[in-house]
Amino acid sequence: MRSLVVLSAEGEGFVPPSSNDFELPPIFGDNVFTTKPIFLVFLSVILVSLFFILSSRKAAVVPSKFQFAGESIYAFVRNDLARDVIGHEFMRFVPYLFTLFTFILTNNIFGIVPFLQFPTMSRVSFPYVLAASVYLVFHYVGIRKQGAWKYFKEIMFMPGVPKAAYILITPLELLTFLLVRPLTLSLRLFANMFAGHLLLLVFILGGEHLLQGVIGLKLISPFAFFIGIVLTFFEFMVQCLQAYIFTLLAALYIAGALADEH
Amino acid sequence: MSKSVILAAGEKINPLVPHTAELIVGTIAFTLLFLVLRSRVVPMFEKAFTARTEAIQGGMERAEKAQLEAQRALVQYNEQLSKAREEAQTLREEARAQGSAIVEELRAKAQEEAARITAAAHASIEAERQQAVTSLRNEVGTLAVELASKIVGEALEDQARQSRIVDRFLDDLEKSKK
Numbered sequence: 001m002r003s004l005v006v007l008s009a010e011g012e013g014f015v016p017p018s019s020n021d022f023e024l025p026p027i028f029g030d031n032v033f034t035t036k037p038i039f040l041v042f043l044s045v046i047l048v049s050l051f052f053i054l055s056s057r058k059a060a061v062v063p064s065k066f067q068f069a070g071e072s073i074y075a076f077v078r079n080d081l082a083r084d085v086i087g088h089e090f091m092r093f094v095p096y097l098f099t100l101f102t103f104i105l106t107n108n109i110f111g112i113v114p115f116l117q118f119p120t121m122s123r124v125s126f127p128y129v130l131a132a133s134v135y136l137v138f139h140y141v142g143i144r145k146q147g148a149w150k151y152f153k154e155i156m157f158m159p160g161v162p163k164a165a166y167i168l169i170t171p172l173e174l175l176t177f178l179l180v181r182p183l184t185l186s187l188r189l190f191a192n193m194f195a196g197h198l199l200l201l202v203f204i205l206g207g208e209h210l211l212q213g214v215i216g217l218k219l220i221s222p223f224a225f226f227i228g229i230v231l232t233f234f235e236f237m238v239q240c241l242q243a244y245i246f247t248l249l250a251a252l253y254i255a256g257a258l259a260d261e262h
Numbered sequence: 263m264s265k266s267v268i269l270a271a272g273e274k275i276n277p278l279v280p281h282t283a284e285l286i287v288g289t290i291a292f293t294l295l296f297l298v299l300r301s302r303v304v305p306m307f308e309k310a311f312t313a314r315t316e317a318i319q320g321g322m323e324r325a326e327k328a329q330l331e332a333q334r335a336l337v338q339y340n341e342q343l344s345k346a347r348e349e350a351q352t353l354r355e356e357a358r359a360q361g362s363a364i365v366e367e368l369r370a371k372a373q374e375e376a377a378r379i380t381a382a383a384h385a386s387i388e389a390e391r392q393q394a395v396t397s398l399r400n401e402v403g404t405l406a407v408e409l410a411s412k413i414v415g416e417a418l419e420d421q422a423r424q425s426r427i428v429d430r431f432l433d434d435l436e437k438s439k440k
Contacts, residue, residue, distance in 0.1 A: 019277040032283040041291045049298045056306035061313045074307045095300035103295055124277060125284030129292060194277060
């Protein structure tokens with residue numbers, strides 16, 4: 001893929017990686033359902049399902065190491081995210097938040113897994129889908145809980161605010177709930193994965209390019225690779241963090257919709 | 263899409279525009295994973311959690327019960343111990359009292375015995391003295407009468423008279439002694 005871009009550039013000079021590097025061609029002919037990101041998404045579904053089905057299969061009181069590993073992740077989402085944020089009704093949302101977290105985390109980490117090496121969430125479509133699901137869930141929960149009228153009334157006319165301030169607050173609140181929240185949710189995840197992958201590409205492709213240069217440049221290239229490796233560790237942190245933040249915000253939005261007054 | 267890659271050298275693709283295929287696949291994949299995790303994984307982990315909570319709670323209750331029992335036993339033992347001590351104390355005191363009573367009794371008995379022996383000795387001495395006095399008196403009388411009859415030549419055959427004389431003599435003797 002990279003070679004394609006280089007060839008099409010028809011030049012000797014270094015072509016910096018760009019957003020075009022994320023447009024991967026279909027593997028089988030022209031079928032748009034056979035791109036690498038799509039395979040990776042399905043792979044993540046299979047891996048996550050297998051891992052958790054196998055680790056939870058015995059559900060023993062005294063867990064094996066394998067069960068403990070799966071259980072720790074589940075307990076983290078269940079207790080630290082769902083229960084602490086949402087409160088007593090949290091159990092209803094645990095499967096959803098658990099899916100969000102594991103799905104995003106796995107697809108993010110694909111970015112630094114050898115041979116896969118592509119963070120699926122750097123394809124903006126997937127964060128859009130996830131943010132849309134959060135959007136639907138938290139509005140649905142709010143309307144179910146408080147009734148459509150009361151729910152939107154509370155969004156538009158926050159209680160305990162002077163009447164004159166509604167001129168300013170009502171449009172802002174509406175914008176926040178209807179547009180800003182899903183947009184920031186998806187774009188944060190997308191941009192982090194996109195930028196991280198781009199950064200790795202810059203250093204690793206750059207190192208490769210330096211290696212083809214004159215002797216002086218060859219000597220510099222190890223540094224580029226070294227920084228690429230350091231950034232890989234850094235990326236791992238960002239990938240975990242983004243999965244956490246996405247799930248945390250989803251839980252917060254649900255908690256806000258459930259609360260009688262926000 | 264493959265076309266766009268080849269064209270890509272000059273123009274940049276906007277990364278914020280989603281692909282329909284990816285949107286569809288993302289939705290399906292996420293829903294699939296959600297269904298699997300909800301039906302197969304979450305209930306199992308919850309089961310394990312519940313079982314564990316129960317096991318821990320059961321263990322704690324058992325431990326609490328055992329502790330209570332131990333405490334009760336301790337109180338009981340302490341009570342028994344103090345009771346035993348009290349009993350021992352009373353027994354000791356009783357024994358001491360009994361011992362002193364026995365000593366007292368024995369002493370009294372011994373004194374009584376001693377007194378009795380002394381009295382008996384006194385009595386026998388008195389009897390013997392009396393006997394000696396009587397026999398002495400008889401002998402002295404006989405001897406004196408014999409002597410007197412020899413001297414006087416008069417036979418004092420009359421018994422009554424004889425003894426009267428002797429008595430008078432002895433009384434005089436005693437009087438003179440005094």
